[in-house]
Amino acid sequence: MVYQEVQRALVTVKGVLFLVFFAVGCVGIVSTQAIGLKLLKAGSESRQKLIDLTRTQFVALMTFVVSFMSPCKITITHDPNSVPESNYFRVDYKGNLVSSLSPNCVFIGNHQIYTDWLFIWFINQSSRLGGHFHIIMKNLSEIPVLGYGMKNFNFMFLSRRWESDKAMLSGQLATIDSNARGVGPSNKDNKEHWPYSVLIYPEGTVVSENTKQRSAKFLAGKGLPPLKHVLFPRVRGLYLTLRGLRKSATVVYDATCGYGGLKPEDCGEDLFSLKNVFLRGNGPRASHYYIRAWKLSDIPLGDENTATDDFDEEHLAVFEKWLTQVWFEKDKLMASFYQHGRFIDPNSNTSNTLNKVNRNTVTADFKVRQISDVVGAFGTLAFFVILINLIWVSVSSFLA
Template identity: 40%
Template sequence: MSVSFLAQRAVKLLVTLASIVIFIQGAFVIVTHQVLTKTFLTHDPIRMQKHLDRSKKSFIILLITILTIVAPSGVRITTDNRSIPKNTMVKDLRTGGIISSMKQKSVLISNHQIYTDWVFLWWLAYTGDLAGNVYIMLKNSLAKIPIMGYGMRNYNFIFMNRKWSKDRINLANHLGNLDHNARGVGRLAGKHPSLDIASGKEVWSDNGAATKDHRQIRWPYTLIIFPEGTNLSANTREKSRVFSEKANLPIFNNLVLPRVTGLRFSLQELRNSCEVVYDTTIGYSGVKQNEYGQDIYQLSNIFLRGHSPDLVDIYIRAFNLKDIPLDDEEEFTKWLLDVWHEKDKLLDTFYAKGSFDLDPNTHQVTTGTCKIKSSEVAQFLILPLLSLAALVAKILRSFC
């Protein structure tokens, strides 16, 4: 083996170890912040929520910090300016990142290719200063992970059993709370629902005006939903094909058939507060048509081996909630399948040309780097650097 090869391997190993140390120490800092918040601010729910939101923002800062060190990705965001105002996404010429002005209360739907799709979408919310207001639906088993599960429960993420009979009430209660806080008439405004003992459903009364608290009246949210419910893979594609043939539904080239019930229910529950539904389509460099991103960009490959996409393509368009047929299941199903058909055609173009290749007269393309502010990166590097300094000092003393 050459010296240069061994040096490259050594550097790669050091970077991997550094990312592990940064993640462990960063997670410890976040959870400690949450414990202190819930211990000392229980008497002040608004300040407590602001601190928990700050800890939520800290988590995506931690993840992007590690990605920036291990394997930075470029981003190319294409916005449909027929539904999204021009310059909603702009490049920060000073840092190379992206700054956005997305709506404060939104539902964001997307295709699902790799396990870190939600990381890039959460980062997208970060560009609009909404990282502390992101909500994600996750498998119930993830809530039981030591330490991490505790942290995610404090984020009020929605943990699902994937059985609608169980998930319906759980989802209704979470979304009811989200909706009422967003309108200034929820728990954070000092109001509380009654409980239907038989069903376990929280019943809200919308009587009364929003509380005029100078610290926060209405609470924003970005709810991220993957209607497919799972990553695209050989297994899920085949299951989707078989089901679609039996049910006489479309078979997509690049997508799994979306699930109607959960998305429709969520939009109905949030109809009084949601300003917009963002439809995003994600494509990754290095993945060819009929390949599977989840096989190429596995979690371990990304965070430990530095194998992440060089470029993440995100197409965004917007729908007004009043234009979506929520009250007619058949019409809503048709609407969602039409959205997925258009998304499938976009991905056909992406795999053929390497971009979405849309009309520049109606679409704006913004390129940058998936990164965060340097000042916010520092909060997760100080502790590891101090630890490293202490270790080096100890080693040097041992030689003295």
Template identity: 30%
Template sequence: MTTAELRHRPPPSDDVPEPNSKADVTGPVLDTITGHPAGEAKYGRFRAFIRAVSFLVYFTSGCLTVHITQILGAPLYYLNRDLYYAYMSLTKASFGLLITTMTQWWAPTVIRISGDSSVAGQFSLTPDGRVQCAFPERMVMIANHQIYTDWLYLWWVGYTNNPHMHGHVYIILKESLKWVPVIGPGCMFLGFIFMSRKMAVDQPRLAHRLGKLKTRHADLDGKRYLNPMWLLLFPEGTNLSSNGRVKSAKWAAKTGLRDMQHLMLPRSTGMFFCLNELKGTVDYVYDCTVAYEGVPRGNYGEDYFTLSSTYFQGRPPKSVNFYWRRFALADMPLHDQEEFDKWLRERWYEKDALLEQYVSTGRFPANGAGIKGHIETEVRTKNWWEFMRIFVMLGVFGLIFNFMLRTFRILARR
């Protein structure tokens, strides 16, 4: 099924289950699934507790290490801004390695990738089975929001890119996260954008942050360049849930819009503003439709794939499925808010049709060009020892401090 065919699919019939209903699962793959999509818990209470403790020790120590490294490098802001941002991108890459390795070790899962002709040739497999992407160094990435950890898998995509982009990912977050110890200040150092969901308040913040992201720099030869940037947006505004689907259905009825089966109606205001601000410095929007294996029709991934289930009980998704498309900014109606709202909504109807195919068959459409079929890989790093990079920068600071302290003591004795 091509994107063009999806665009012309007829609207869902009137007998489609209500957004909140627990209709029977259909399709040859999902008919056989009962209970949790990932099956029975692999670990009992004691082993799950041990896994939880080890996970929290690793994640907490990694976060603290990254954050202390950020604080130690903060004075660079007043010495050289370009050097400061390059340094912070290294700390961001460290955090990207942290979340990749914690998923690799505690919640391994299959990643199944396909896409339409617009992304043909941009995926390849290495001899050891890892996927390599060839996405541009500057782009806006949009996706439907299924569960809270969507961003984790999409950040991993940056690690798979050639060149690596996991040090240049920017995410828009809820303002409340700013006050979470370590995580909030750490995200501020990483240049993430905090939103209150009130455009009057958020627009100046967005303009300020996006202004930095589109600033051109000069190298030693005087040549102008833009820093790499992957800006991740979730136009639905929040993850898919029963409450969100009900609100979306009510809004559709109120405004006379066609509702969706597997998604919520997207909000276009923030994305419209971002794209207009970045116009001229970004050429493409990459759209990823995300689906988690085994979630029954009318149910929601967040009810199954919790932190405890995924990382502690040994019940991560059996597969995380991506379907990629690419859209040129030059083809978007960025001159008019209403026209752009319609454009984005049409893309979401297409995504809803893609998800209907996935729920019915257990697969997104296969790749039509390049690698045939579906690319299957897993979340993992190239080398087992890469997690040590998280701690290298802090270790270097420790060695420098120790050297300076020893030198001072030697001089003080004279």
């Protein structure tokens, strides 16, 4: 008993130390942003590259901290019938995930824990898209330090009031889309095309007993059976996102996520809360993803000639029908995951597909591939510490 208490205390101390490390790194990143945004011309290529660099540093810093507190494996199974042939997922000799995703893409997925987005960002980082990653999420802009940094990342914060969210999303999506096509605000100096990857969780929140009940009630009102493992998705935000990016987006990736150690009746956030992940070292030990894809042109998005936020209810209903089918398929995938402990297509003969699944599955370590990205987060702070020290030494020598 004493030994266990000592172990728990040591883990907590370790968590506090890494949280301090993380906080200092975040201060370093936003310091780099603040100085760069003051010195660099708005709309310049250098300014855009600075923000992309700090995105890379942030995801590397987060990955480094989580991998030390809650070591994890990440397993990806992709559907070869839908994922573009040019895409791949492999593991190098050091256990790092290496992938090739199509740029100008949108990720959608089921939302189980508050750190879901980190694993998706990590996958994009392995494909050199980590510096071009955008998240549509609830408003966290008021969080000290982090909020400032995320605003500079151009993350899209939702207020859950549709009229204001619609205006905000339309404007930011238009900027991302035009920059990708070489005609946006970040293309004043040249014809640079800025790729992107945008993540949105259509469910809007994580699975819990309360949200499952609300989802079931909503589905019952539509005459549909309840979803057992996922929540019914909200339609308008995703519809607007895809319409806003339709001139530049190439692929929509659907990433169905399952965590090792969770049972069908469990709510992920109860076991893998932020406190458990960062302070207690009780994060998921295995993160599984089943990735399939659609060409944007194959998704019903209504009239291309109308304004992005001009919704025709008939077209929206067609899109909702498509998304509903996607989410019921996702629910089947999750049921199969809980049954087999891995993602296997529930509509196929399991015994005949295992070899095919193995060929399209890779397992990598969830870890930083380039430690230089982590070190870079502290670069600005280190520069000022050295500068202040030099000034202090010089002044002390002069006064001596």
